[in-house]
Amino acid sequence: MNVDFFERLIAERKRLGWRQIDMAEAGGVASSTYSNYEKAGGRMPDANVLMTWATNGVDVQYLLTGLPETGSLTNAESNLLSLFRALDERGQGAVLGTLYGYNNPEAAIAVTIGNVHAVNSVVNISGVNKL
Numbered sequence: 001m002n003v004d005f006f007e008r009l010i011a012e013r014k015r016l017g018w019r020q021i022d023m024a025e026a027g028g029v030a031s032s033t034y035s036n037y038e039k040a041g042g043r044m045p046d047a048n049v050l051m052t053w054a055t056n057g058v059d060v061q062y063l064l065t066g067l068p069e070t071g072s073l074t075n076a077e078s079n080l081l082s083l084f085r086a087l088d089e090r091g092q093g094a095v096l097g098t099l100y101g102y103n104n105p106e107a108a109i110a111v112t113i114g115n116v117h118a119v120n121s122v123v124n125i126s127g128v129n130k131l
Contacts, residue, residue: 012058027056
C-alpha cells in the first residue's frame with residue numbers, strides 16, 4: 001500500500017499544481033516531513049494531516065483508495081463543463097455529437113437534447129424550416 005500511496009500523493013500534488021512545500025503547508029507539517037511521505041517505504045501521514053489536506057482541496061479519498069472523489073474535476077474538466085453549460089441546446093447537441101463521433105468514428109451516434117438532434121456533428125433542430 002505504501003508504494004501506491006506515495007505514487008498517488010505525487011500525482012495528486014501535480015494535479016493541484018503544487019510544490020512539495022505547498023503540500024507541506026496545506027497539511028501543517030514541515031517540508032522534510034512531507035518529503036518523507038513521497039518516498040517509497042517512507043512515512044505515512046497521520047489522520048490529522050489527511051483531514052487538514054481534505055479541508056484544503058486535496059482528494060484524500062484518492063490518496064487512500066486510488067478512486068477519485070466523486071465530483072472531483074480537473075481544471076480542464078471544470079472549464080469544459082462551464083463552457084458546455086453556457087451553450088444553448090443546439091450547441092450542446094453539436095458538442096455531444098462531435099465527442100461521440102470522435103470517440104467512435106465508425107459509428108453514427110445520435111444525440112437528442114430537447115428539439116435538437118445531432119448525428120455525429122451534424123445538427124438538426126425540430127420544427128425549424130430552412131430558408
